[in-house]
Amino acid sequence: MTTTEKVPTSAAARPVVQTGDRIFAGTAKGAGILILLVLAGVAVFLIAQAVPAFLASPADLPGGQNLVAYIGPLVFGTILAAVIALVIATPLAVSVALFITHYAPRRLAQGLGYMVDLLAAVPSIVYGLWGVAVLAPATLGLSDWLNRNLGWLPFFAGPVSVTGRTMLTVGVTLAVMILPIITAVAREVFLQTPTLHEEAALALGATRWEMIRMAVLPFGRSGVISGAMLGLGRALGETMAVAIILSASGAITFNLISSDNPSTIAGNIALQFPDSTGLAVNTLIASGLVLFVITLLVNAIARYIINRRREFSGAN
Amino acid sequence: MSIETERGLQESVADVESPLRMRGELPRWAPWALLVGSFVVVGGVLAATGFSVPLLVVLSAVLYAVATYVLSTVVEGRRKATDRLVTIVVTSAFLVALTPLVSVVITVVGNGLARFDAEFFNSSMRGIVGEGGGGYHAIIGTLLITGLAAVMSIPIGLLTAVYLVEYGKGRLARAITFFVDVMTGIPSIVAGLFAFALFALFFGPGVRLGFAGSVALSVLMIPVVVRSTEEMLKIVPNELREAAYALGTPKWRTIVKVVIPTSIAGIASGVTLAIARVIGETAPLLIVAGLTTGVNFNPFDGRMATLPVFAYISYAAPGVPREPYLDRAWTAALVLIIIVLVLNLVARLVARLFAPKTR
Numbered sequence: 001m002t003t004t005e006k007v008p009t010s011a012a013a014r015p016v017v018q019t020g021d022r023i024f025a026g027t028a029k030g031a032g033i034l035i036l037l038v039l040a041g042v043a044v045f046l047i048a049q050a051v052p053a054f055l056a057s058p059a060d061l062p063g064g065q066n067l068v069a070y071i072g073p074l075v076f077g078t079i080l081a082a083v084i085a086l087v088i089a090t091p092l093a094v095s096v097a098l099f100i101t102h103y104a105p106r107r108l109a110q111g112l113g114y115m116v117d118l119l120a121a122v123p124s125i126v127y128g129l130w131g132v133a134v135l136a137p138a139t140l141g142l143s144d145w146l147n148r149n150l151g152w153l154p155f156f157a158g159p160v161s162v163t164g165r166t167m168l169t170v171g172v173t174l175a176v177m178i179l180p181i182i183t184a185v186a187r188e189v190f191l192q193t194p195t196l197h198e199e200a201a202l203a204l205g206a207t208r209w210e211m212i213r214m215a216v217l218p219f220g221r222s223g224v225i226s227g228a229m230l231g232l233g234r235a236l237g238e239t240m241a242v243a244i245i246l247s248a249s250g251a252i253t254f255n256l257i258s259s260d261n262p263s264t265i266a267g268n269i270a271l272q273f274p275d276s277t278g279l280a281v282n283t284l285i286a287s288g289l290v291l292f293v294i295t296l297l298v299n300a301i302a303r304y305i306i307n308r309r310r311e312f313s314g315a316n
Numbered sequence: 317m318s319i320e321t322e323r324g325l326q327e328s329v330a331d332v333e334s335p336l337r338m339r340g341e342l343p344r345w346a347p348w349a350l351l352v353g354s355f356v357v358v359g360g361v362l363a364a365t366g367f368s369v370p371l372l373v374v375l376s377a378v379l380y381a382v383a384t385y386v387l388s389t390v391v392e393g394r395r396k397a398t399d400r401l402v403t404i405v406v407t408s409a410f411l412v413a414l415t416p417l418v419s420v421v422i423t424v425v426g427n428g429l430a431r432f433d434a435e436f437f438n439s440s441m442r443g444i445v446g447e448g449g450g451g452y453h454a455i456i457g458t459l460l461i462t463g464l465a466a467v468m469s470i471p472i473g474l475l476t477a478v479y480l481v482e483y484g485k486g487r488l489a490r491a492i493t494f495f496v497d498v499m500t501g502i503p504s505i506v507a508g509l510f511a512f513a514l515f516a517l518f519f520g521p522g523v524r525l526g527f528a529g530s531v532a533l534s535v536l537m538i539p540v541v542v543r544s545t546e547e548m549l550k551i552v553p554n555e556l557r558e559a560a561y562a563l564g565t566p567k568w569r570t571i572v573k574v575v576i577p578t579s580i581a582g583i584a585s586g587v588t589l590a591i592a593r594v595i596g597e598t599a600p601l602l603i604v605a606g607l608t609t610g611v612n613f614n615p616f617d618g619r620m621a622t623l624p625v626f627a628y629i630s631y632a633a634p635g636v637p638r639e640p641y642l643d644r645a646w647t648a649a650l651v652l653i654i655i656v657l658v659l660n661l662v663a664r665l666v667a668r669l670f671a672p673k674t675r
Binding site for chain 1 (some may be wrong): 482
């Protein structure tokens with residue numbers, strides 16, 4: 001590889017390496033390698049525990065059908081909930097990031113940033129309780145209205161749930177939970193916009209919005225995309241909010257406001273695992289493995305976009 | 317009237333949008349007047365049809381945005397009007413984003429205060445049916461499990477960050493950086509399944525251990541510690557390192573005596589935030605640590621209660637009557653939120669008060 005190490009030409013030019021140095025460097029390197037091993041271990045142990053479910057005869061699995069028929073609806077529910085959350089959270093997060101970086105009074109900006117970060121600090125169990133106690137009843141009026149006026153769309157076909165424990169509520173709750181992540185990344189890139197570009201746009205007579213559209217948004221686009229993907233990864237894996245709020249029946253449906261909802265992988269594991277034994281556990285772990293692979297892919301793509309941008313941007 | 321003549325002039329001269337200064341300008345009080353006006357109009361309409369606060373706020377905001385846009389288009393032109401519209405949209409987006417935070421805090425405090433008493437903090441759920449009882453066992457469990465997770469994660473995370481910043485070059489360092497980033501995104505439930513799979517190998521299926529919960533939390537915590545520590549080590553000025561080398565100090569002593577002490581405030585704050593992040597995790601503990609009714613001080617022996625799991629089970633599977641169980645769930649959530657907020661506050665304070673003076 002193209003490292004910058006130089007090969008010492010003579011023994012005299014070689015730096016003195018003490019034993020302490022060697023031990024310390026070795027320990028530090030060992031810790032790094034340990035992390036790689038842990039990540040590999042996560043994959044290996046999940047696979048090892050999932051294999052019995054792959055090998056078992058379909059009749060023995062929960063649901064009595066094959067593994068794909070069991071996990072399929074869960075994957076659908078997982079992606080549906082995450083996509084709703086993303087659709088709600090991304091525009092909101094970009095606006096919030098813009099507000100903090102370009103609209104809020106300079107003095108307040110940092111404090112406001114902390115407040116958005118606090119949203120991320122609230123534990124997911126609290127969001128779950130809040131979602132079912134406050135948000136679910138609050139969506140009833142909205143779902144009713146959507147059903148009456150937009151009922152021809154498959155999303156709002158009804159019948160309207162009377163508890164509010166719907167996919168829509170889950171999506172909104174997840175949106176609240178991923179909002180701070182997307183905001184943080186977007187804020188970071190918006191702040192990196194070269195000041196000269198912004199000032200040039202303003203000097204040409206652009207209004208503040210035109211300056212943002214011409215200088216800030218194009219510069220921050222890839223940052224926003226990767227932030228959204230990080231949020232997507234978080235939403236895919238979110239467990240407790242879904243487990244508490246959603247009334248799941250396992251149906252594959254796009255209907256967001258009825259009480260017939262597909263469960264999500266993570267929510268299903270949390271609900272079923274404590275009471276499961278034997279092959280049911282292996283099946284749940286197999287579904288967890290699927291979730292692991294999905295989130296790994298989403299996160300890897302997001303990180304790839306961020307890193308590529310970092311190398312090519314003129315910001316540093 | 318001068319506005320009218322100017323507009324006529326422009327349209328006759330060219331079809332192009334004019335510089336802003338050629339147009340009139342809304343007086344400074346106009347936005348506020350419009351805002352108050354919108355509230356009054358919407359409030360009046362709603363008072364006639366049926367009043368609700370959320371509807372009032374939403375409709376007033378919409379009316380305010382539309383009115384501002386129209387008025388500004390007429391007086392100032394389309395470009396300025398768009399600018400004003402976007403300002404309103406962005407500001408209301410921020411307010412919308414803060415609504416859940418406020419609502420969560422109000423709800424949890426409102427519902428949690430009912431049982432926020434001494435009994436909650438000094439009694440467990442052993443032998444309790446219905447009223448009374450508390451979360452003492454869960455608080456102990458949360459502190460023990462999170463503490464153990466911190467003990468495991470902090471050295472590993474710190475050393476890895478030192479390796480990445482001070483030693484790491486080439487393929488291994490890049491791989492570690494990439495996978496630490498990827499690890500940040502592991503769903504917490506998957507970490508729980510990993511810990512379960514690992515310990516089921518040794519203790520058989522059906523294993524529930526407090527320590528397994530710590531392992532699961534470490535998987536979630538390590539990448540956060542690495543990331544934040546790395547950022548802090550990177551901003552230590554190179555001059556300090558070079559000064560130490562120039563005095564003949566070996567590299568490892570430079571790191572231990574110069575680099576880490578310089579950045580210790582930032583590192584401590586990052587570690588605190590990492591603890592705050594994992595202390596509220598529910599899913600992995602639900603899977604591997606389970607729940608008991610009594611106090612368990614030994615994380616290597618059997619089930620351990622934790623605050624989030626306690627809150628979840630109390631809510632999801634309450635006894636009869638339901639109210640005492642729900643009250644305890646809310647109080648557990650309140651205690652959890654207080655712990656997390658205090659940790660966040662401590663982290664910010666540490667970072668601010670003990671920041672090194674590099675200049």
